[in-house]
Amino acid sequence: MFFRHKGHLFKLLEAINFGSKSSPELKVKGLTETYMQIRDDKKRFDGKLHEGQLVRFVDGKHLEFTYHKDGAILVEVIHPSGEKEHHNPYGEGDRWIPLEDIKTFQPIMMLLLSSMASYYPTVIEEKNGLINYVVKNDQIFEFSKGQGALVLIYFRNKNYPLAKYCFEGVYSDVLMSLNDNLDLCIMIQKQSGKEGAGSWQMNSFLFLDKLDGFDYLNGVLRDHIFNPIMAEFMNVVQQDGCYFDISEEMMQVIESVDPFYDEFKNNGIPVQVHKPTLVRCLLDCLDGKYNEYLKLPKDKQMLRLLGLYMGVQVGQNFRTDIL
Secondary structure, eight states: OOEEEEEEEOOOOOOEEOOOOSOOOOEEEOOOOOOOOOOTTTTTOOOOGGGGGGGEOOOGGGGGEEEEEBBBEEEEEEOOSSSSSEOTTOOOOOOOOGGGGGEEEEEEEEEEEOOOOOOOOOOOOOTOOOOOOSSSSTTTTOSSSOOOEEEEEEEETTTTTOOOOOTTTTEEEEEEOSSSSEEEEEEEEEEEEETTTGSSSEEEEEEEOTTTHHHHHHHTTTTTTTTTHHHHHHHHHTGGGGOBOOOOOHHHHTTTTHHHHHHHHHHTTTOOOOOOHHHHHHHHHHOOHHHHTTTTHHHHHHHHHHHHHHHTTOOOOOSSSOO
């Protein structure tokens, strides 16, 4: 996985399926200089970092994380002497959910990034069987003026809804398909201020508390990237891989369609063209001229939408100059 920052390409991590297509197992490596959260039985997860719960590993090349098919989690550290140390962040013999039992999503780990000091520009190597995922937004990682990023890596059952997009500092996407049932996914959120990643002058490798972590994330994300209505909406709008990166102007265009459909609802008129389809057609017709459309009076916007709606309804070529 790579990201761009100030015109350069950097490698964030490597994710490897060291199992098989039918029975995947995950290894994450390539993490740069980082701190790792260690087990503390006396404290439960509160969503914040505590310095006393962190241990430093200087060379990320010697830090590997594995999630086995039976739910076992293991961190391997190779010291400069060559000695290997294995650590289960949840305690010896403890397990999370076996991969075949994941019905919704399963968080794997979080990275709290606040510094570029240990990242160096790189190039992408093209190899057979290697998926080179590059983050699709160049501004999601900002490491200045107290800013940073929280990165969540998780498994997702493919039947569980997922909205893929980048908007207002939130990035959601699928990194790769592991098998017919599971995806490996990522969510990135910009952080700033005293409670954000930028307030820590270090990069940190975190594990969620087993009791509270899943419920905490599910509560935060179920109205956003896991919202089934939003997921279905985005799947239609983003057909052919378009409109992943949503600007503020694009969102205003999308929201301008709401009053049009409110008229259908208020007057009991059956909807013949669903909202996501009309939104996709509208964005295609505008071809990036969002501000010009938004400057139109509301009544003229409604007339444009009515003409577009009728055109889509009868199957005519709607890609015309809507302005």
